[in-house]
Amino acid sequence: MEIAPDLVRRLKRLRLGGLLPTLPDRATHARQSKLSPLEFLELVLQDEIDRRESQGLVRRLEVAGFEEIVPYEQLAWDTPVSYDRPRVRALFAMHWLAAKENVIFCGPVGVGKSWFAEALGHSACRAGHHVRYIKVAKLLQLLHASRADNSFERELRSWLAWDLLILDDFGLRKLTAAQSSDLYDVLVERDRRAPTVITSNRAVDEWVALFDDPILANSALDRFAHRAHQIVMEGPSLRAAHAPGPTKPGRRAAKNPPEGD
Known part of the structure; x- marks a missing residue:
């Protein structure tokens, strides 16, 4: 499904351009599932909310x-x-x-x-x-x-x-x-x-x-x-048993036992 250029411009003007990558799939899903217009609108708006929350978390973690x-x-x-x-x-x-x-x-x-x-x-x-x-x-x-x-x-x-x-x-x-x-x-x-x-x-x-x-x-x-x-907290240092370096923001999360002070 191709998105009409006018719709692309309107979404971007409303700062909803993040919907564009998933909009064709969502439209297909709505048609196949016989969603009402309001149900389809709720679906795509939730996609945008999820996207913004995810991006916001990434930014907050970087700034932290x-x-x-x-x-x-x-x-x-x-x-x-x-x-x-x-x-x-x-x-x-x-x-x-x-x-x-x-x-x-x-x-x-x-x-x-x-x-x-x-x-x-x-x-x-x-x-x-x-x-x-x-x-x-x-x-x-x-x-x-x-x-x-x-x-x-x-x-x-x-x-x-x-x-x-x-x-x-x-x-x-x-x-x-x-x-x-x-x-x-x-x-x-x-x-x-x-x-x-x-x-x-x-x-x-x-x-x-x-x-x-x-x-x-x-x-x-x-x-x-x-x-x-x-x-x-009391006990032995855990660093001797778990020596990998720290995970920097943007990399994969650490999966080892505590190594902080």
């Missing part, structure tokens, strides 16, 4: 900056790492996201903290949310650099705008006075506005000592941890 693409369906739950599995599974219902609550994954290197954090981010992207993943050290570097050209306020606002912010690898080293202030600004400004996920090799009760100013630390962390679901 994940190191690995981790769909919930491919998570490995049978590892030797100890943690509250029912509680982690419950997080994927994403009720905490709607409630603007936070999530903390704590534990030694290689037990899967980053893996689960990115999986939560992937689920949020699927649900239509705008997510950003970044290492804490990189975030602090960007905020510090923005002070040099007087763009700090704009840079800070950009990190407050995300529906979900994932801060990976907090606590690798003690923070300077400037870094303490910058991280305080991010956490306090996002408090009750939008949720944040943090992964760390250190227990939460060790975090205050990482800040240059304990008063600043207690103010920020008391707010953050009070509204956070804390997941403690």
Whole structure:
């Protein structure tokens, strides 16, 4: 079946050109199945909705900056790492996201903290949310650099705008006075506005000592941890047994057990 040029132009004018590749098959199906005009219209419009949702997910995943693409369906739950599995599974219902609550994954290197954090981010992207993943050290570097050209306020606002912010690898080293202030600004400004996920090799009760100013630390962390679901993970590193490199956005999703921090 050939589509009339006038129809092609009208669909493109309405920004419905995505219907063109499947429209002939849909028209044939409608004729063979004796669909009513309204049923046919519903069918092709659903095709367009599905196409746009798929493209939107791809864009959100690219912008998120994940190191690995981790769909919930491919998570490995049978590892030797100890943690509250029912509680982690419950997080994927994403009720905490709607409630603007936070999530903390704590534990030694290689037990899967980053893996689960990115999986939560992937689920949020699927649900239509705008997510950003970044290492804490990189975030602090960007905020510090923005002070040099007087763009700090704009840079800070950009990190407050995300529906979900994932801060990976907090606590690798003690923070300077400037870094303490910058991280305080991010956490306090996002408090009750939008949720944040943090992964760390250190227990939460060790975090205050990482800040240059304990008063600043207690103010920020008391707010953050009070509204956070804390997941403690313990066990051997899974990296030794599973060594393939990370899956970059746009490539095939990872199928191995957790390899994140």
